Amino acid sequence: MARFIDIHPVNPQQRSVDQAVAVLGEGGLIAYPTDSGYALGAQLGNAEALDRIRSIRDLDAKHHFTLVCRDFSQLGQMVHVDNTVFRAVKAATPGPYTFILPATREVPKRLLQEKKKTVGVRIPDHRISLALVEALGEPLLSTTLILPGETEAMTTAWEINEALDGRVEAILDSGDDVLGTPTTVVDLSEGIATVVRVGAGDPAPFQ
Secondary structure (H helix, E strand, O other): OOEEEEOOOOOOOHHHHHHHHHHHHOOOOEEEEEEOEEEEEEOOOOHHHHHHHHHHHOOOOOOOOEEEOOOHHHHHHHEOOOHHHHHHHHHHOOOOEEEEEEEOOOOOHHHOOOOOOEEEEEOOOOHHHHHHHHHHOOOEEEEEOOOOOOOOOOOOHHHHHHHHOOOOOEEEEOOOOOOOOOOEEEEOOOOOOEEEEOOOOOOHHHO
16 A cells, blocks of 8 residues: 655645655655646656556557656756757746657666657656655656546546555645646657647647
């Protein structure tokens, strides 16, 4: 059975954040609230957790995993960002967008999209997500918690507990105010913007 960690949505308690980070450090998988629904999170180098995420979401090799970053400095360590791309991403973050970009050598090869060697990155506008990344000290390996056959992210801790039945070690419960619209995904890996998925972020600047 998953461990429930109560956390305040606006002022996340450091104790709760530290408990979640401890689970990650022990190789665990967490479900945590973001600005676009719940997501699954794991430590960057955790190969077993990556396989478990693939199993829970029934993902294939074409799926782009996301690295949740605290700021542009951290994002720039994970992906290559030229001046044009920088301006586009900077204007849209923090916010409900995921950007697909060429990965640097800092990203484990197992996370990369197989053919393009790309990875998703984002800087959320969400205090819990940012508090987790800050305490972790590195980007958080993440993917929106959308179950197979569904189109929207899960939004309540109890629902996740019932659906996953112990397949995650911890669930961060911030109450019932989590919105379930996934991020807008924009592929900038070729230097021009391609909207891959329309979600919570306005796609207009990239169309």
